[in-house]
Amino acid sequence: MSIIISGVGRVGKDAVVRNTGNGDAVTGFLLAMDNGWGNNKTTLWFDASGWGKRYEGASPHLLKGTQVFVSGELGEREHDGKTYKTIRLNDLQLVGAKSGQSDRPQRQESKREASFGDAATGGFEDDAIPFAPIPRRQLW
Structure with missing residues (x-):
């Protein structure tokens, strides 16, 4: 009889791929x-x-901090007098980005966008705008 466990967790250490003597990954x-x-x-x-x-x-996507859903067979192993809980995976799904990162890829700013100036003026000098800008209100 086996116990199946499933849930969402975070990768605590980057994945490592090893090969058995038969060449199985x-x-x-x-x-x-x-x-x-x-x-x-x-x-x-x-x-x-x-x-x-x-x-x-x-494995390249299983980096420390990545959120994953796993399902698999629960087990135990002993090493140097300590007991470790194990999961032999039946299913694995990536469900989120690493902690502190957005799920969406970061947008790269092109050199052309960077050369237009700051965002407050829309990248143009006040003299280049054909209409008078609305004066900024002071809040204090």
Whole structure:
């Protein structure tokens, strides 16, 4: 009998792809999943691993801080007297950008846009505008 776990977490350590003796690719990363809220919030850490080309192809996107949805078989392993929780992945989906980043790609400002001046005047000098600008009101 196996226990299946699913949920959303953040990658705690960049993914690493290793190959078995048979040449099979195994992608592994550390996964942090929060449980509870407020003062009762705890973080559960898992060693997540996915086998095959699908997870190997996802590895460049599995960077520290990236939010992912995972589903897989819950397990345990021991190493140097410590017990680690593991998830053998059945499914993985990227659901968000790294913390502090927008989900949308940043727009690159072209050299032409940068040469027009500041945004407050629309990139033009007051003398070049064919109508009189509205005077700015002082708020104090």
